Amino acid sequence: MAEPLFGRLALIGIGLIGSSIARAARANGLAGEIVVQTRRSETLERARELGLGDVYTTDMAEAARGADLVIASVPVGASDAVAQAIAPVLKPGATVSDVGSVKTSVVRQMASLLPEGVHFVPAHPIAGTEYSGPDAGFAELFRNRWCILTPLEDADPEAVDRLSAFWQGLGARVERMSPEHHDLVLAITSHIPHLIAYNIVGTAADMEDSLRSEVIKFSASGFRDFTRIAASDPVMWRDIFLHNKDAVLEMLGRFTEDLTALQRAIRRGDGDTLFEHFSRTREIRRGIVEQGQDTAEPDFGRVRTQG
Amino acid sequence: MAEPLFGRLALIGIGLIGSSIARAARANGLAGEIVVQTRRSETLERARELGLGDVYTTDMAEAARGADLVIASVPVGASDAVAQAIAPVLKPGATVSDVGSVKTSVVRQMASLLPEGVHFVPAHPIAGTEYSGPDAGFAELFRNRWCILTPLEDADPEAVDRLSAFWQGLGARVERMSPEHHDLVLAITSHIPHLIAYNIVGTAADMEDSLRSEVIKFSASGFRDFTRIAASDPVMWRDIFLHNKDAVLEMLGRFTEDLTALQRAIRRGDGDTLFEHFSRTREIRRGIVEQGQDTAEPDFGRVRTQG
Numbered sequence: 067m068a069e070p071l072f073g074r075l076a077l078i079g080i081g082l083i084g085s086s087i088a089r090a091a092r093a094n095g096l097a098g099e100i101v102v103q104t105r106r107s108e109t110l111e112r113a114r115e116l117g118l119g120d121v122y123t124t125d126m127a128e129a130a131r132g133a134d135l136v137i138a139s140v141p142v143g144a145s146d147a148v149a150q151a152i153a154p155v156l157k158p159g160a161t162v163s164d165v166g167s168v169k170t171s172v173v174r175q176m177a178s179l180l181p182e183g184v185h186f187v188p189a190h191p192i193a194g195t196e197y198s199g200p201d202a203g204f205a206e207l208f209r210n211r212w213c214i215l216t217p218l219e220d221a222d223p224e225a226v227d228r229l230s231a232f233w234q235g236l237g238a239r240v241e242r243m244s245p246e247h248h249d250l251v252l253a254i255t256s257h258i259p260h261l262i263a264y265n266i267v268g269t270a271a272d273m274e275d276s277l278r279s280e281v282i283k284f285s286a287s288g289f290r291d292f293t294r295i296a297a298s299d300p301v302m303w304r305d306i307f308l309h310n311k312d313a314v315l316e317m318l319g320r321f322t323e324d325l326t327a328l329q330r331a332i333r334r335g336d337g338d339t340l341f342e343h344f345s346r347t348r349e350i351r352r353g354i355v356e357q358g359q360d361t362a363e364p365d366f367g368r369v370r371t372q373g
Numbered sequence: 374m375a376e377p378l379f380g381r382l383a384l385i386g387i388g389l390i391g392s393s394i395a396r397a398a399r400a401n402g403l404a405g406e407i408v409v410q411t412r413r414s415e416t417l418e419r420a421r422e423l424g425l426g427d428v429y430t431t432d433m434a435e436a437a438r439g440a441d442l443v444i445a446s447v448p449v450g451a452s453d454a455v456a457q458a459i460a461p462v463l464k465p466g467a468t469v470s471d472v473g474s475v476k477t478s479v480v481r482q483m484a485s486l487l488p489e490g491v492h493f494v495p496a497h498p499i500a501g502t503e504y505s506g507p508d509a510g511f512a513e514l515f516r517n518r519w520c521i522l523t524p525l526e527d528a529d530p531e532a533v534d535r536l537s538a539f540w541q542g543l544g545a546r547v548e549r550m551s552p553e554h555h556d557l558v559l560a561i562t563s564h565i566p567h568l569i570a571y572n573i574v575g576t577a578a579d580m581e582d583s584l585r586s587e588v589i590k591f592s593a594s595g596f597r598d599f600t601r602i603a604a605s606d607p608v609m610w611r612d613i614f615l616h617n618k619d620a621v622l623e624m625l626g627r628f629t630e631d632l633t634a635l636q637r638a639i640r641r642g643d644g645d646t647l648f649e650h651f652s653r654t655r656e657i658r659r660g661i662v663e664q665g666q667d668t669a670e671p672d673f674g675r676v677r678t679q680g
Binding site: 167192193194195196197202211212214241250251252254255256257258259260261262263264265266267268269270271272273277280281282283284285286287288289290291292293294295296297298300301303304305307308311314315317318320321322324325328329332333335337340341343344345346347348350351352353354357359360361363364365366367368 | 474499500501502503504509518519521548557558559561562563564565566567568569570571572573574575576577578579580584587588589590591592593594595596597598599600601602603604605607608610611612614615618621622624625627628629631632635636639640642644647648650651652653654655656657658659660661664666667668670671672673674675
């Protein structure tokens with residue numbers, strides 16, 4: 067097998083994403099040695115039981131010492147704490163990256179704390195499930211998924227290429243863009259959809275008792291599709307909204323204006339407006355399936371016997 | 374095999390739902406003879422190729438003549454036209470039913486047009502996929518799904534029991550409620566979720582060119598879950614919103630009030646409110662999976678290689 071891309075890979079955080087990187091890096095021979103760090107010892111023990119790494123520690127600096135690549139997979143609000151802890155021990159030429167769902171804030175939190183000579187290349191793999199923790203990860207999570215890199219303007223091209231090759235080795239396709247553009251795109255493709263799902267599930271949960279149990283019972287009529295992403299990690303998502311406020315409020319404004327227009331069409335009995343809108347949106351689904359970003363299986367291929 | 378529940382079953386409409394009823398009724402021996410009706414001859418030919426029935430006609434009256442059970446599977450706005458066409462030929466003691474996603478309007482359209490001595494028992498099977506037409510149906514569609522019956526106050530108990538047994542024979546669990554209560558429950562479990570999905574996909578589709586292609590590309594970050602139900606049949610859904618206006622506007626009002634509260638929390642950087650809300654909604658997902666109304670498979674079990 068070829069020489070691993072990185073001799074020593076340090077994973078700060080070993081949840082769904084961190085543990086998937088661990089498994090995939092191992093499976094694909096991308097790192098010589100894998101160091102696993104997480105704050106809680108129970109989680110660290112579990113990671114050890116799962117054999118996710120070669121070295122285990124609850125200490126961030128200890129994990130980052132001597133590492134060639136450090137990846138932080140933590141709630142984005144914790145980014146500055148990570149940078150603070152690892153900055154003193156990073157070896158020259160090391161690459162520091164992350165997987166956060168917002169990028170401008172991560173850059174703002176980390177860039178100025180990291181030393182000269184260290185390559186800071188923020189990243190965001192567009193992949194995940196609604197589950198959390200080291201047991202939830204799996205090696206194929208990133209296969210055929212996009213990973214966005216948002217290198218800073220003065221980034222070392224070789225370091226960016228090497229991190230790009232790492233993510234390609236994990237099965238992802240890599241795209242580069244500015245942190246600001248990333249945050250705008252993800253506001254509409256991810257943050258607003260999650261906010262909307264969280265909201266509608268909350269609205270249903272607040273129904274009068276007589277209605278609430280029926281909401282669950284009859285959820286196969288559409289509602290259940292929303293409940294999946296509304297089961298996503300609350301800490302991760304709290305931080306995303308706190309750290310991408312401007313783009314989220316901008317997209318939310320557009321969403322609300324459009325919803326009000328549909329509301330008006332319903333109130334007025336304007337069937338033509340509704341029909342035109344609903345026909346237009348059918349095409350978007352086709353595009354997504356054609357680009358391999360979702361299955362053509364009816365109902366997401368949910369197992370028939372379970373429904 | 375036991376005597377079929379209904380000697381002659383007439384299916385008015387042979388789309389996803391009608392064709393699934395045809396397949397399931399046949400597979401479970403629930404009808405002696407199945408008559409298939411649809412307006413367009415191309416669709417009728419396709420139904421014939423698929424072997425969905427025993428008799429085929431484009432004429433609603435011809436289909437309903439001599440039928441013991443007539444099920445209309447048509448956009449809810451067409452309910453009165455169906456009642457008008459079949460009323461003159463229905464035999465005494467026949468049961469007339471439907472599968473519409475709204476019930477008060479269907480009752481209002483049909484009840485007064487149907488003759489005395491005919492049992493009108495409206496129904497709504499909570500099942501479907503985003504696909505349409507006779508090819509889209511399958512016999513297991515209703516298995517483990519709920520079917521709601523909304524019999525009128527003067528309904529004949531035996532007729533309601535017999536239709537209930539029919540739906541149970543198709544694999545469904547049956548629940549009874551008033552048409553008004555049905556419309557309120559379905560507004561929140563189905564109609565608002567679909568409206569929200571249609572809206573967000575429309576908002577994304579209206580993005581500036583530079584953003585629009587990226588929306589599809591990076592749709593696996595949450596957006597794609599919404600696009601499935603936003604690919605649902607535009608005629609069916611136009612009619613649902615036109616015919617359940619009051620309940621939809623009521624639920625939409627609640628949704629919007631709650632969304633504004635979340636927007637305010639984001640604007641104010643109120644992480645506690647966000648965290649509390651997101652933690653609450655995780656429980657709803659658990660309830661749905663526990664009640665067998667969705668799969669526990671991560672990401673709906675979408676095939677890994679496709680992602």
